Amino acid sequence: MQSNDLQVTPTISHTTLSTQRHDSAATSLVGYSTTTGAQEKIVSFVIPADRLLPEPHPKYLTDIFFVLFVVIIFFSVVGNSLVIAVSVKSRKLKTVTDIYILSLAISDLLIATLNMPFQLYFTVVNEWMTGGKTGEALCKFTNYIQGCTVISSIFTLLAIAIDRYVVICRASISQQRHRQKTAIIAVISVWIVSTLIVIPHLLYQKLQIRLKISTIDSLLFFDGIRYICVEEFPSYPVINAQRLYSLIQYIGCYMIPVVIMAFTYGRIGHRLWIHQPIGDILANPRNHGLIIKQKRRVIRMLMLLFLSFTLLWFPFFTFALYSEYVAIDKSYRVKLTALKLVGYSNCCVNPIIYTFLNKNFKQDLSKLFCRETNAPSNQRRPYDTGNQTGNTEKVTSLGKEWHRPCLRCEKCKKTLASGSHAEHEGKPYCHKPCYAAMFGPGGYGHGGTESHKY
Incomplete structure (x- = not known):
């Protein structure tokens, strides 16, 4: 014998819903479905808000x-x-x-x-x-x-x-x-x-x-x-x-x-x-x-x-x-x-x-993006140094070729000019104050390693 009662859709992902109450504690949702155009059965249930997917940002x-x-x-x-x-x-x-x-x-x-x-x-x-x-x-x-x-x-x-x-x-x-x-x-x-x-x-x-809830035509429904x-x-x-x-x-x-x-x-x-x-x-x-x-x-x-x-x-x-x-x-x-x-x-x-x-x-x-090189200039392509650093100028000092920004004092890192700086163990230093303070304890050029120009 057929029943006149409405069969509620068992799959919640297609159950149509309308919202009755929404607050921080719970969301009361009313689900409904129809078997004919004239009959309708209402099924009420409450879903806590902490079981719903958070609302997306605007x-x-x-x-x-x-x-x-x-x-x-x-x-x-x-x-x-x-x-x-x-x-x-x-x-x-x-x-x-x-x-x-x-x-x-x-x-x-x-x-x-x-x-x-x-x-x-x-x-x-x-x-x-x-x-x-x-x-x-x-x-x-x-x-x-x-x-x-x-x-x-x-x-x-x-x-x-x-x-x-x-x-x-x-x-x-x-x-x-x-x-x-x-x-x-x-x-x-x-x-x-x-x-x-x-x-x-x-x-x-x-x-x-x-549970994800989506909206279509002002109606809410479960979306998986x-x-x-x-x-x-x-x-x-x-x-x-x-x-x-x-x-x-x-x-x-x-x-x-x-x-x-x-x-x-x-x-x-x-x-x-x-x-x-x-x-x-x-x-x-x-x-x-x-x-x-x-x-x-x-x-x-x-x-x-x-x-x-x-x-x-x-x-x-x-x-x-x-x-x-x-x-x-x-x-x-x-x-x-x-x-x-x-x-x-x-x-x-x-x-x-x-x-x-x-x-x-x-x-x-x-300095990380530039480097010194010992290659003679006649063995290098034109502007090879400049192409690596964006600076075409090169200088020669200590028997090597340098990008100009790379010829710097090892201590204070200020840029040096070729022929007007000191040297210690193959590294360039400015005369004052770095070389004098580090390698001239008895005074600049006295009582310690002598200063030389290159």
Whole structure:
């Protein structure tokens, strides 16, 4: 016997829906289907909002976010790759600062290549790229990389600040001979601690199935299932584990390091710009001005690195913690994405700071793209040197041919003129102050290696 009751469509991906209520807690949806034009049966059900796919960004915001992501990723990858190349190839990690800057550049490059592209995809497509074990592994790994690299960056900046504070303000306990070894140990320790702190991301980051709802002719209908990457901590009756972890991470991995760095750079600035102990001046009266100038230049760069990281990541860290304690509204994802982009921009700002505030780094960067050659000019093609550097002028010095920008003092890196510079062990130096300070302890041209012109 046939029943007059309406047969409800069993496949939810084709069930037509209308929205009755939508808030942060739940969405009440009414589904209906008809077997004839005259009969209709209503089926009501409630779907929690946390089981629905998040609403996509407006089209214009998606386009803006896409452009910003691409620009930040491009300049972060190119800039930090050049920093790593200069640090390893040209500078050969000659100073303690080079070691720390290399660590920062690696952090920025990792987050630009292993985290930002996945965040870009989720922002534009509004779902995780794949499901299954592969999707969950990527979900855990990319968020783990973000946490690890950001924390390693702030701890590296903290190590730099402490190192400079000890050298400048506590010179009596500073051991110059072992500083590079100490810096390497500090960097390794920073990375180990960072990887341990963010282990919860590996444990509790997971894929979550969400229902996608689409709209056609003002009617809503299920459009299948999708995946998103979320963080789900275990629930306990007494404490909220996710809130506690976020609070500890915010205080221990951001606020405390920032306070310590602010104190150390404040003391360093007072020492270099306001109060210079008379003992420092008497210890090296001839070169004191040059030494102070060099220290100030390095400290300005390091202070700007600290301020850049602190100011660009502060909005994201604070908003993420704030969101743990308040109800999430519809604008949450837009705000979170925008603030995350502000933090990501720090990855492409750092190479700019190195280039414009570190004269030696800028010169080593240009040196990376030019080279000296021993080949006689009559064996080379016309303008061969210029074609490599964009500068057709070449000079001869020390028995070699140089691109003019490449003939520089090994110490201060200023450009030298052929025939009017000093030499030591086959390397060019300016006469004053570098050659005199480094190789003439008894006075320029006396008591040490003699100066020669080439």
